[in-house]
Amino acid sequence: MEAARQAVERDPQAGSGTDWGYRLASLAFERLGRDAEAVAAAEEAVRLAPGSWTARLRLGAALRRIPGRWRESWAQATRAVRYAPEEPDPHVLIGDLALLRGEHRRAEAAYRNALRHLDDHPGARVNLGLAFLRWKRPRGHHDPAWPVDPRETGRARRALEVWSRQVRVLLAVSLTAVVAVVLGAGVTTEAGIGGGAMLAAVLVITLRQAHRVRLWPYVPGMLSRDPWLGVSVSITLLAVAAYVAAITTLPRAALPPLLGPAPEPVDGVWAALAALVVFNGAFVIVLRVLVEAWRGRPVRAMAEFTAVHGDRTARRDIDVTLWLMAGRAWSALALIVGMTVVLDEPGWAFAALAVPLALGWARARGGLALCLHQVLAADRWLKAALALLTTASLALGAAAAVPGPGLPGTAGGWFRLIGIGMLAALVAVFAARSAWAWWRGVPGPWRASLIMSESGDRRLPGDVRPPVGLSGEVRRAFTHAREVVLAYADSTGPRALAVGSVSSVGPDGELRLIAGNDAWEAAERDPRVAVFVADPLDRRFWAEVRGIAVGDTEAAVLRVTPEHVVVGEYPGRHQGRPRPG
Structure with a gap:
């Protein structure tokens, strides 16, 4: 982070310098846990180079750690894919964002796209395996797209879990005590009254925990996203209903005193109700272990x-x-x-x-x-x-x-x-x-x-890749030329437009073109363009810059971020084969 800060401060054209230093600073802030500063640095990188897929990727990766900004992160990731569909890292970020929301099919497609371009990408491989396993992150109850702090939904989830646990344990102990009293003393009516009184304690627990849930509109979504939370709440409601039915239908003849006559068979329905109240916790544990084991591939x-x-x-x-x-x-x-x-x-x-x-x-x-x-x-x-x-x-x-x-x-x-x-x-x-x-x-x-891969291996992350620079002769050609050709592709095939000129060349090689409406419309349809120029001082020299074109309405120019530079010479007598002798 300190090296990136010095690189930004020592930029000879501070305020209009390269985006590389800000991307490095953003990554450093992110790894230090300073997410807000990471986002600010990444936004500055995007401002300096709006057509850079690396800057868009860095901003998308930083935004996904900010609560409620998942949709913005998704927008930046999709734009990075649009700018550089041949790069694996934007596809991996798309897959990560989909995996965090539990959209496993979309995540699989994104990771497969990444592996087509780089077969040994560790992040894509590991996270694709998690998609096959139908993995969900630990805070599965929270949708990253919700505009609320996950800590708030976490408090609501804990309140629901505590309510479920306390109510089920209280009812199981109460029913066991009621049965013990009936078996020991044979006082069915009094035991039933005492068991019914425990419902008041259940009401107190419910009111106390309900007061701690401050996001009731999000509770249905939490229950649908976290199936086991939904099972816990549902089985608690069933346990309360079964407890009430068991207390009100205590069988007198089936539960005589221990020293009395031989007991008659207990009614099967009542036994099922009692088992639901007493053993629901063990049933949920066994069910969860089996379901989690058989889920996924x-x-x-x-x-x-x-x-x-x-x-x-x-x-x-x-x-x-x-x-x-x-x-x-x-x-x-x-x-x-x-x-x-x-x-x-x-x-x-x-x-x-x-x-x-x-x-x-x-x-x-x-x-x-x-x-x-x-x-x-x-x-x-x-x-x-x-x-x-x-x-x-x-x-x-x-x-x-x-x-x-x-x-x-x-x-x-x-x-x-x-x-x-x-x-x-x-x-x-x-x-x-x-x-x-x-x-x-x-x-x-x-x-x-199971955990996701953060691509923290030895491979250089795509969002810190250095920008493509322009040599001095290429800069001179674009600065002095008055005949610049913009090439692009549409649904009918490749096209070429003559643009006016290049108003300036940025320190990171960004070209600012003065172009007509046709060029702007072409860039909006497909931002991947190529800019061709011939050196006005030496006609044999030409240069082609392939990059991403983004319109800047305030400056009324097309900003082209270079991705690849090709330099050559026209054929002529200087390239002819020397004659023998």
Whole structure:
């Protein structure tokens, strides 16, 4: 940042100098966390070079960190793509902005466009893998396009989460106490009255947390963008309704005192209501783990991660993706075990042998041969989980292969017991790995540990690329020429217009053309133009500057930012082949 500041201050034409120093300063401010100053420096760079795709890219990258300015960032990114469609970085920024909003298909298309121009772009590869996984950022409840501070929506989300947690725990404890009182003393009416009184505490909690939600118009959008927040709120409302129904329909005969006569069967509907109130938290946890494991296409994502496995972010995402695949395999084995028990058909356990085959196929298709040993060496918990999965699959397959009913005490029964034990041990390993990650503050084996790539590798970012300069002879040609040709393309093909002259050449090589309405209209249709000039002092010399044309209505000139310069000479006797002798 200090070097960029000195470069700007030492510019011999301060106030109308190059945009390069401001772009470097903006990047430095951004990495220091000073987002407002980063935006101000990037806006100055755009003012100095409105046709520079690098300046537009830098401004778009800085704006995306400012709450409520996502749409402006998107506008700058699309303009950078329009100015330089052959460059990968503008497409990557488009993909990043789409990924932050959860628009995965649009993000995939943008990253693929970037990879067409640079196949080994690490940011595009990693973030394309996240798009395949249907990744959502941790603050998924907040839409970056909303004109509100994400801290405000974060407070509203926390208030909803606290309300849901407190209400569900209170109702579960209250219903458990009511059932205990009925079983112990047999006073059904009094227990029901006491349970109903707890609804007053629920009302107090609701009013207290509702007062903290100050963005009620955005709450429906938050619930739709964050499905698990919506599930938490919905299941809380269901738990309240189930609690009221369970309290008002306490079965007298079904819940006698412990020292009384034998209990009659409890009504199935009442038991379902009580289970919903007491065990809803465990149900949501299990549902979330399974849904998060089966969401997205991890094998396709793994192929993108392993393509740039030297990147630190890619290695982290590979580890998390392997845990997600292990969760899929575990759920498949648990389903197979459940089917064999419910259907009493040991032959169903043969399907467990498909799990190691599927893991081997994923290893080959995902390109894990390049880096699997490195990932397993860094995460020994993952190595243990994969070993348990393989052992459980083989044990269940052996239980189906051994002839007999597979009852306890037989060979088939022992193999089945070993397989179930391995699955239980895998749950313990996952819990221990999660607890260790929470305690150490390191990435855990869950989807929330996936992160985007910020393209912070050794490759020079596109938004700090130096501008294209003009040599002294090219500057002289444009300054003194009075016959300048502007070439552009429209729907009918290439066209050329004669413009008046070049009024001035900026310190960064920007050309300011005095042109007619035809040239302005051509630049508005397609800003990618080429300016051709012949040296008036030496007719053999010519120059062509390809760049981006942007109209400046205040100065009444077309400002052309150079992107590529071609210099040549006309053929003549000076280029002729020398005669022999």
